Amino acid sequence: MAKTKIVSKQRDAELTKKLILDAAECEFARRGLLGARTEDMAIAADCTRAMIHYYFDSKETLYQLVLERMFSEQAKVAQGFDVNQATPAEALERFLRIIMTDLRENRNLPLIMLFEGIQNEGKYYKKIVISAIYEPIQAILERGKKEGVFRSDVNSLHTSINIMGACLFYTMSRNNLAHMFEGKPDILSKDLYDVHMEQALQLVIDGVNSIDSNNSK
Amino acid sequence: MAKTKIVSKQRDAELTKKLILDAAECEFARRGLLGARTEDMAIAADCTRAMIHYYFDSKETLYQLVLERMFSEQAKVAQGFDVNQATPAEALERFLRIIMTDLRENRNLPLIMLFEGIQNEGKYYKKIVISAIYEPIQAILERGKKEGVFRSDVNSLHTSINIMGACLFYTMSRNNLAHMFEGKPDILSKDLYDVHMEQALQLVIDGVNSIDSNNSK
DNA sequence: CGGTTAACTAACATGTTAGTTAGTATGTAC
DNA sequence: GTACATACTAACTAACATGTTAGTTAACCG
The missing domain is CATH 1.10.10.60 (Homeodomain-like)
Incomplete structure (x- = not known):
């Protein structure tokens, strides 16, 4: 041989x-x-x-570096967004589109943040990462209420959280959701993810609009 | 002494x-x-x-018993719900209210399900648990579309997922969200949780209603 | 009260995990 | 080609995890 x-x-x-x-x-x-x-x-x-x-050095050091890399990636995306641009509905849509588009790449961020809160009481993450997401959404919601285009009974804190839920849950639950789709496709493939984004935006934007808030009750 | x-x-x-x-x-x-x-x-x-x-017997046996206990608890809650009751919007609201109300007690279910999918490829859970939640929602959404009261461009699969996201994310992320509230209160206290439920229902129900779907664009 | 059963404990055995260390191979500069 | 720095490996150790077992204590019943 x-x-x-x-x-x-x-x-x-x-x-x-x-x-x-x-x-x-x-x-x-x-x-x-x-x-x-x-x-x-x-x-x-x-x-x-x-x-x-x-x-x-250690597993813990590696963990911190992983977090930092994710955070700096994320910071680049949302920073400098003008919450007063266009109409509130348009601003909200653009912001969520930016966040969701990035999250298809930076797909581990939501789960790691979740774990971090549950397991380590958020010891290693910077609260600024959360603020960078929620504060713009809350600001847009408040502006929309003031301008009368978003329903007045929107609680901007709770609603910003629920909006993020509608946008993030799909990504986070990808392992559980795959079997709900025919042929267990890649949930995060561009095609499927685009559908998710449109559907989430539709739900969220119309969910806060005030136009039919009285006659729909 | x-x-x-x-x-x-x-x-x-x-x-x-x-x-x-x-x-x-x-x-x-x-x-x-x-x-x-x-x-x-x-x-x-x-x-x-x-x-x-x-x-x-073992950690694994204990795990399976924990899952079974949670699932049987959950099964009691949603079973027998008539998706054709009342209007589609009312049916959706009632169903989500039932699910969310139970989840304040059965608060570990969503996270364990998430872990189960991510870590064990859903080896230990029954897919029926997921179906029991998503199928009624999809059925209600389809009915609403047929009756013309929900927007026609709703994708019932994606939207049922996004709806669950809006309803569950708050509970699942409680550790990360606490510091967003003044004085870090108990996110799952009855008072706060009730606000969450109302806000989530408001977002979701109006998000699927068709009344303003054309003039809001 | 004495004997039996079941609830419980302490100490141990076994396997797994993070981290270390001493040594080997590879690319590079002269 | 040889000397050197650095990328890398195999074989360890120490700490920690699960699971076992032999023995102890509490409750119950005659």
Whole structure:
């Protein structure tokens, strides 16, 4: 039998680091900080567990870096949005579209935030990340109420939360929802996700509009 | 020094079993099957870890019993609901009210279901639990469209999911949301939860109504 | 009160996980 | 080609997890 040369993969520190961060992000989004297994991260990143400790100090440090990477990605997206642009309904639609479009890429953020709150009492996240989402929505809702185009009985705090629920639940529950669709397709494929976005926007925008608020009761 | 009698607590098998199940439910809702720690359950149930194995075979068996208990609780609530009662808007409101009211008690269900999908590919849950929620909503939405009282461009599959998002997100994200409210109150207190329910119903019902669907665009 | 059963505990056995370390292989500069 | 730095691995250790077992204590019944 011919002597087989075992080809070792090319060495690339930056790539390895990125692969570990990506794998860690997925793993943390599956199980949270405590439940995550470094072994599973190593397998997903195609390296050994020792490499994780070579580049990143500990599981906890890695976790913090994963959070920071997600947050800075997210911060880029929503920052500088003018809540007073166009009509309130248009502003709300544009803002939610921006958030949801980003979340198709940054898909682990909602789950990691959820875990973070449940498991670590939000110890590692910055509250500013939440404010950056909810404050613009609340501001738009308040403006819409003042201008009389949104129903006056909208509670902007509660409604901003429920709106986010309508927008995020689909992404977060993708594992449970897949079997509801024919042939268990990729819930986050562009085509399906676009339908989700349109349907969520429709529900939300009409849900706050005041035009029929009296005669629909 | 006087000899102090250490009072041991009363023995009560049924109570202990219930305490373990309750503690396990909370712990599983925090970390899922794999991440949950039996030690933490024992502390919460005020017993030793050995008691968990005395009454329940393994962590996994305990997990299945916790799921079954939650599911049977939930099944009682929604079963027998007539989706053709009253107007579609009224039927939807009543159904969602029933679901949400129960979920204030059965508060761990959504999170455990979420974990179950993410971590165990839904291996342990019955798909019927999901159907029992989504099918009535979809049926009501379809009826509303046929009767012309709900907007015709509602996709009943997507919209039923987004509706559940608006209704469930508040409960599921309670740990992250608390700090958004003044004085970090109990998000699930009756008063606050009632506001949530009204706001969610308002958003959802008006979000699907067709009355202003053309002139609001 | 004495004997039996069931609820419970402490200590142990076994397996799993995070993190360490000593050494190897690879790319690079001269 | 050789020397060097760094990417990487295998084989560990220590801490922690689940599950077991042998023994203890409380309740109940005659």
